[in-house]
Amino acid sequence: MTELPRLPASGGCRDTPILKQRGQREVFCGLTGIIWLHRKMQDAFFLVIGSRTCAHLLQSAAGVMIFAEPRFGTAILEETDLAGLADAQDELDKVVDELLARRPDIKQLFLVGSCPSEVIKLDLSKAAERMTQRHAPSVRVLNFSGSGIETTFTQGEDACLASMVPVLPKTDERQLLLVGALPDVVEEQAIGLLEAMGIGPIKVLPAPRASDDLGVGTGTVYALTQPFLGDTHDALTRRGARHLPAPFPFGDEGTTGWLAAIATEFNVDPALFEKVTAAPRARARKAISQAAETLNGKSVFFFPDSQLEIPLARFLTRECGMDAIEVSAPFIHKGIIGPDLDMLAEGPTISEGQDVDLQLDRARAARPDLTVCGLGLANPLEADGLATKWAIELVFTPVHFYEQAGDLAGLFSRPLRRADLLKLEAP
């Protein structure tokens, strides 16, 4: 088998004590995931049951993204709905009936819980069951929470995928399941590489359409393509599927490690693995090395946002020569992120959760060359002379696997190159 990534001699970060602070968290709620999920699942509609704030969040988050026709909306709760719960269920039925009548193309409807719907204890699973019966067989209705009191940003996708697992048909077929909503082009690349190694059948969760024949069972092994899929991981395990732990497929090492974990499971001949991966791997290395020229020796500070922080820090430190000062994530699920932590050399502060004011103090004191943070913080930090990369771009730009490794590095090098290019200060 191809040489696998060497672990740091000094030991990785798996057992590094984690800094946990409790204060204001500056992150999106799980509703945000709808923005990319609705593009991925082409016959699904996401109906948030929430407030004007939820609708405004979706709209504001969507505005900085690229998409055309939305298959999402918000059923905004009004005074009358808050008065009595029975009414709210009836009202919801009405909204859904109208929606489905107007959009016959919808085959899956997700009722998405929000903070207000959860605080008033509006039972969406009951509603989903009732509606599934009412609209069967043409529409399947599921529910999950995207609320800010339960979920942080990418956890919305996790909650959504986890909600789909229990209703998947049972199959004992030996199969590989790739889990995570990826841009089509990236997904096709991954499947192409795996099929070239003779691995199959390969299924994907979420499937683009409800009718796609996706089942799950004891013959299923699965690989996660995103590190934030903890609940989905647990739900699949409960269905008898087995997780293949691996570093996440960012950069050359991550992609190779991820593919190798699957190849080993399927007893792929090392020579074949080498043959399939050699060329794209060389391309990835070459592309990364170009961006790495800018990144080499520079320091990076991660604010918690997407849960991609640890795998990305691993990529930036090992393949692009950066020094990580602080790597924080909203949640650290060692069962999933462990292989990446093992590869991340000791040194950076690892933190979970956030007190944004204290963390900003640390970032301003450390003056990193690059700060990865949310949209609310980026311009204020830039105004302080700190170059930033918006974390949200990492979630909906194709960045996984070999062919995107250069683009991924480029996302981080661009702000630094730009800072270098501009001659704006008075002499």
Next chain:
Amino acid sequence: MKLTVWTYEGPPHVGAMRVATGMTGLHYVLHAPQGDTYADLLFTMIERRNHRPPVTYTTFQARDLGADTANLFKTAAQDAYDRFKPEAIIVGASCTAELIQDDPGGMAETMGLPVPVIPLELPSYQRKENFGADETFFQIVKALARPMERTKQITANLIGPTALGFRHRDDIQEVTALLSDMGISVNVVAPMTSSPSDIARMGAAHFNVLMYPETAETAARWMERELDQPYTRVVPIGVGATRDFIAEVAKITGVVPYMDESRLRLPWYSKSVDSTYLTGKRVFVFGDGTHVLAAARVARDEMGFEVVGMGCYNREMARPVRAMAKDFGLTATITDDYLEVERTIEALQPEMILGTQMERHIGKRLGIPCAVISAPVHVQDFPARYSPQMGIEGANVLFDTWVHPLVMGLEEHLLHMFRDDFEFHDAAGASHHGGHTKPAPQEVADAGGPAPQTPGSISEEKKNTSFGVIWLDDAERELKKIPFFVRGKARRNTETFATERGVAEISVDTLYEAKAHYAR
């Protein structure tokens, strides 16, 4: 429960944030879950502010509910005071916190903070962003402003500008100049640019200029009553309104009316021959009430357009907008339902829309040019250059921005002459736009602000025609030869013509009979 795809206004606490973020020395402690922090990006990304909004969110989680959300609030308030040392604090709840009934106002009052604490009651399930801004500003003024000796010179407060306001930054400068030309100086501009101590000295002004009724009318009324300060009713957007505004100020203050017209170009530009092509352009006007009232008047009286429809999304302004629509012989569209606006535009087939970023997207989809006249804002609504809506330069800006999306005068004739030329033919757009005005609906893509994207197929299937008559193939082909910017009008006129005469099928003859009928 109401299904909403895109909203014109955010929740009321976002209005409160617009007030707080426009001010200095004020801090807002907001009882809210973590996801509500998205609102920061409105200010840092869309308005490109280089500071975080002065807002501390408590970011309570499910596990805090029932246990300790109240303490969480107190800790957050204390930390915010210690860290930011504001001159005053406003406290309130977002939609979720409203449901858990922690009473942030009551709690903050018991904390003994050494600065004024102003509680906000913003009913999230009934009201919206503009109400939130108006109410917040009113509460701040009520808490801090007191009657006091007037300045020796005649001065005015400019009230209404907020963070994230549509061209508020530049309107302040323009109105200040108008007043200054009459020898009147500005006492306080608020909420934007002011601190709590500035609010405290608002009583020194002789009168208030109410720039945006949406965000400051309640405060203006209170100051009229309690501080004995009259306020202006005319919003100086457009030439006529600016002249009226000057007259109103003169009447309030006894100063001789004076307006320096040396920089005013709209009247001559509108009279010059190239503008002939603007005559009778059918426009649909939609936005917040203030900008719609102003734009409709400018459209009719100063540009020579025909206003074929108008309306606003903020119900607070429904009455004056309805009244003006009636005066124009129209029925106003008062709705915050984006789909209803889209249907109205589709039915009216205007040649141009004066609207918001939402209507810009509707226009993109329907191939109708649109100029943006009102919030909700997009990153493009914060241009680097000076670009007011009010006063003299504001009128010039209106002329330029409204004419820009249209095809230029002579160019329109050339398009007619060469309508079969491949370069001009069919979907060829205005030459100065470098692209077609009619993109495929799927490719609409924007980056950089909360611009609503094209919602497309959420509306029902299009019928054969809006009148139920059928276009025969040759007529349809002939219609396509008509340049795109008049095609909508031709289609509509022909269909009306056919319907009125009970003609079920439109032939080439019907098309030209209709053309002759409507020729003016």
